[in-house]
Amino acid sequence: MTQLALFESGFSGDSFEEQSSDNGFTYWTAFQLMKLFGYESMTSFRKAINRAMTTCSTLNIPIFENFEQIQNIVDGKSVTDFRLSRFACYLVAMNADNKKPEVARAQAYFAALAGAVNHYLEEANNVERLIVRDEISEREKSLSGVAQRAEVKNFAFFKTAGYRGMYNMNMAKLKEIRNIPSKRTPLDFMGKEELAANLFRITQTELKIKNESIRGQTHLEVVAENVGKEVRDTMIRISNVAPEDLPVSSDIMNVKKELKSKSKKIKQIDTVKRKLNK
Numbered sequence: 001m002t003q004l005a006l007f008e009s010g011f012s013g014d015s016f017e018e019q020s021s022d023n024g025f026t027y028w029t030a031f032q033l034m035k036l037f038g039y040e041s042m043t044s045f046r047k048a049i050n051r052a053m054t055t056c057s058t059l060n061i062p063i064f065e066n067f068e069q070i071q072n073i074v075d076g077k078s079v080t081d082f083r084l085s086r087f088a089c090y091l092v093a094m095n096a097d098n099k100k101p102e103v104a105r106a107q108a109y110f111a112a113l114a115g116a117v118n119h120y121l122e123e124a125n126n127v128e129r130l131i132v133r134d135e136i137s138e139r140e141k142s143l144s145g146v147a148q149r150a151e152v153k154n155f156a157f158f159k160t161a162g163y164r165g166m167y168n169m170n171m172a173k174l175k176e177i178r179n180i181p182s183k184r185t186p187l188d189f190m191g192k193e194e195l196a197a198n199l200f201r202i203t204q205t206e207l208k209i210k211n212e213s214i215r216g217q218t219h220l221e222v223v224a225e226n227v228g229k230e231v232r233d234t235m236i237r238i239s240n241v242a243p244e245d246l247p248v249s250s251d252i253m254n255v256k257k258e259l260k261s262k263s264k265k266i267k268q269i270d271t272v273k274r275k276l277n278k
Contacts, residue, residue, distance in 0.1 A: 011036045011102040013109050026270040027083040031074050033092060038102035042079070049082065052091035055127055058134045059259055087266045094127040113266065125192060126255045132195040133252050136187060139199060143206045150215045161221040165228020166201055167244045178248050188252040194243060201231045
């Protein structure tokens with residue numbers, strides 16, 4: 001089958017496997033994967049690659065071992081490309097647009113390849129959860145710095161005020177009704193939609209403090225609680241579901257462990273193939 005025919009056929013396990021290259025490292029190029037996944041431009045596909053690289057970093061798996069930037073010739077032009085490991089291809093698939101039928105097929109293929117117990121949509125959802133959860137950690141650090149400069153003396157009280165506004169209860173009560181261990185944060189047991197809502201709450205709280213130059217513990221707690229209430233009201237208005245009534249998700253720490261385990265399983269596939277081809 002010609003390369004053009006492979007591209008026109010869309011994603012399949014055979015088309016994917018046939019395009020692999022091996023120089024001691026089994027890889028696919030980003031431009032190959034872009035076509036197989038039904039994308040028309042690298043500009044839009046690069047978003048999935050960037051998110052995949054973020055996932056890799058969050059798992060503390062070396063990016064350079066899975067995403068090697070190279071210069072390549074595509075349509076007679078020198079372009080920036082990537083050599084992607086099989087695990088990198090898996091992460092890109094899980095971060096790509098699954099409304100594209102090629103991506104949906106790719107996600108199902110990689111989930112099965114990695115021995116996933118979950119349906120491929122749940123697999124992709126867990127990868128996205130991991131990214132949003134990591135982004136919240138970064139934004140909480142930023143908010144903490146802003147709050148300290150605005151004279152917050154007790155950040156725990158300030159943080160609880162935001163939860164109280166959004167969930168109509170303090171953090172301790174939320175943990176109790178969701179059966180979350182006392183030393184863990186509720187964020188680690190939230191689905192991606194709830195995580196995204198909390199990310200919005202945190203970023204908007206920070207923005208309001210900066211824009212209105214609000215200072216002092218009491219005033220800042222009021223801001224955190226009011227922003228939380230606004231997010232709560234918006235969620236109820238749109239979905240008719242209160243934040244505290246959203247389902248509890250699997251422990252994000254277990255998701256990380258599963259993904260790290262998958263990286264080893266996927267890497268082993270190429271090791272075995274290489275030995276068989278000797």
